[in-house]
Amino acid sequence: MMITVRKSHHSQTKGLRYNMSNTPTKRVPRPLSPHLQVYKLPLTALCSITHRICGVGLSLGTILVAAFLLAAASGEGPYNTVMGIASSPLGQLILFFWSVALYYHLCSGIRHMIWDTGRCLDKNTAMRTNYYVIAGAAALTVSTWACAIMTL
Amino acid sequence: MPKNTEQDRLKSPLAKARGHGSAHHGADHWLHQKITAIANVPLVIWLVYSIVDLKGASYGEFTAWLAAPLNAVLMILLLISTLYHARLGTQVVIEDYIASPCLRTAKLIGIRLFFFAIGVACIFSVLKIALGQ
Numbered sequence: 001m002m003i004t005v006r007k008s009h010h011s012q013t014k015g016l017r018y019n020m021s022n023t024p025t026k027r028v029p030r031p032l033s034p035h036l037q038v039y040k041l042p043l044t045a046l047c048s049i050t051h052r053i054c055g056v057g058l059s060l061g062t063i064l065v066a067a068f069l070l071a072a073a074s075g076e077g078p079y080n081t082v083m084g085i086a087s088s089p090l091g092q093l094i095l096f097f098w099s100v101a102l103y104y105h106l107c108s109g110i111r112h113m114i115w116d117t118g119r120c121l122d123k124n125t126a127m128r129t130n131y132y133v134i135a136g137a138a139a140l141t142v143s144t145w146a147c148a149i150m151t152l
Numbered sequence: 153m154p155k156n157t158e159q160d161r162l163k164s165p166l167a168k169a170r171g172h173g174s175a176h177h178g179a180d181h182w183l184h185q186k187i188t189a190i191a192n193v194p195l196v197i198w199l200v201y202s203i204v205d206l207k208g209a210s211y212g213e214f215t216a217w218l219a220a221p222l223n224a225v226l227m228i229l230l231l232i233s234t235l236y237h238a239r240l241g242t243q244v245v246i247e248d249y250i251a252s253p254c255l256r257t258a259k260l261i262g263i264r265l266f267f268f269a270i271g272v273a274c275i276f277s278v279l280k281i282a283l284g285q
């Protein structure tokens with residue numbers, strides 16, 4: 001049976017290429033496009049992946065919200081236990097990271113919805129709004145914790 | 153779209169559409185993600201304000217706060233909106249990163265069950281507190 005080998009550079013099948021005598025030889029590795037390991041992340045890409053990381057973090061955090069509400073619904077003893085944990089240094093640290101993730105995701109999410117209207121999509125505006133998102137999240141986090149500490 | 157071949161002629165419209173686009177689901181998913189995102193903004197701001205306000209609250213103070221109709225209603229709205237939003241969001245993340253169809257389907261079923269269970273647990277707890285022990 002004759003095997004026709006197409007001349008195009010897509011002719012390798014399953015990693016094999018065929019030489020003139022139709023015997024398979026090993027595939028020659030070709031250069032790939034830049035990979036994450038060698039690609040310096042621009043700020044816009046970093047901000048984008050941070051939105052996703054915060055979203056997934058907040059999603060996992062719903063387990064703690066459920067634990068708190070279930071404990072509160074179970075009675076005074078369990079409520080005091082979870083409120084004790086929330087007020088402990090570890091609990092406050094978790095709440096701090098939760099507030100950072102929430103505020104970052106909120107500011108970045110608003111930018112996403114502005115992008116969805118077709119606005120602010122060019123490279124320079126995206127770079128400028130990166131700073132607005134970061135500054136907004138930082139300002140909201142700082143003012144929330146300032147309020148919490150001042151009203152202790 | 154691939155060219156119409158004799159084989160294609162025998163395919164159902166669904167079989168032809170599958171794998172070539174949203175088949176209407178994509179737009180719904182996107183829209184619901186945005187609607188819940190908009191709803192989330194005032195609701196989470198209210199939540200953070202309430203958490204700061206309630207820090208260190210006693211059991212009596214907390215249950216009295218949650219029993220106020222406005223607070224109970226806002227809390228349930230917040231839970232529905234954020235949990236639905238989170239399910240839609242994590243679904244996209246799984247679709248982006250999990251290539252194996254089997255594992256992907258399992259995970260997509262898993263997050264639906266997960267967020268549904270979290271939602272039922274949370275809303276039941278809110279109702280129990282709000283409607284009296």
Ligand code: HEM
Pocket residue numbers: 051052053054055056058059062102105106107109110112113185186189190192193196234235237238240241242244245
């Ligand atoms: C604070 C208000 C919030 C706003 C304004 C918001 C906004 C958004 C928007 C616009 C998207 C879609 C991004 C895109 O088009 O790619 C998104 C994705 C997502 N959100 Fe939210 N969100 C909020 C709160 C939350 C909360 C509380 C959670 C979790 C409990 C959450 C979890 C997620 C997840 C997991 C994604 C998917 C991330 C991705 O595809 O990269 N969000 N959010």
